[in-house]
Amino acid sequence: xxxxxxxxxxxxxxxxxxxxxxxxxxxxxxxxxxxxxxxxxxxxxxxxxxxxxxxxxxxxxxxxxxxxxxxxxxxxxxxxxxxxxxxxxxxxxxxxxxxxxxxxxxxxxxxxxxxxxxxxxxxxxxxxxxxxxxxxxxxxxxxxxxxxxxxxxxxxxxxxxxxxxxxxxxxxxxxx
Numbered sequence: 001x002x003x004x005x006x007x008x009x010x011x012x013x014x015x016x017x018x019x020x021x022x023x024x025x026x027x028x029x030x031x032x033x034x035x036x037x038x039x040x041x042x043x044x045x046x047x048x049x050x051x052x053x054x055x056x057x058x059x060x061x062x063x064x065x066x067x068x069x070x071x072x073x074x075x076x077x078x079x080x081x082x083x084x085x086x087x088x089x090x091x092x093x094x095x096x097x098x099x100x101x102x103x104x105x106x107x108x109x110x111x112x113x114x115x116x117x118x119x120x121x122x123x124x125x126x127x128x129x130x131x132x133x134x135x136x137x138x139x140x141x142x143x144x145x146x147x148x149x150x151x152x153x154x155x156x157x158x159x160x161x162x163x164x165x166x167x168x169x170x171x172x173x174x175x176x
Contacts, residue, residue, distance in 0.1 A: 006045035015172040016097045022167030041135040044088030053098035071099035074134035093131030100124040129156045
């Protein structure tokens with residue numbers, strides 16, 4: 001599925017392999033079903049960046065005054081000009097591939113049920129979904145809002161699985 005919005009995908013992780021076409025399909029599917037998710041992500045260009053833990057922690061410290069490691073940071077964009085001379089920026093989703101790997105290797109139960117061979121790909125896709133949902137107006141800082149976010153994540157992942165829209169990501173081993 002081709003995205004209806006401008007989409008910028010940057011892979012800044014030195015060992016991550018990203019299928020940009022498949023990631024675009026994730027965003028296109030979510031956008032196509034926006035009505036199920038509070039109207040979805042705002043219109044405009046969406047930027048998606050895959051980073052290492054260190055790079056995301058640096059952004060976390062720089063913009064949120066918290067230099068700790070996290071899995072996803074979402075930045076709201078700027079709406080289009082009233083005369084529509086510019087498309088505007090829906091926002092930017094920054095995800096850590098290292099966080100997905102760490103989450104799975106820690107033995108924690110994943111929020112996304114799946115076959116073992118697709119665990120990393122599903123976890124990283126879940127982070128993309130989580131960021132998109134933040135832009136759609138979901139929050140996870142209070143318990144009730146966090147439960148609503150988790151329900152929306154589960155619906156989105158079910159939708160992506162049903163449509164065969166789960167990308168495959170690969171994290172190469174670190175070189176010695």
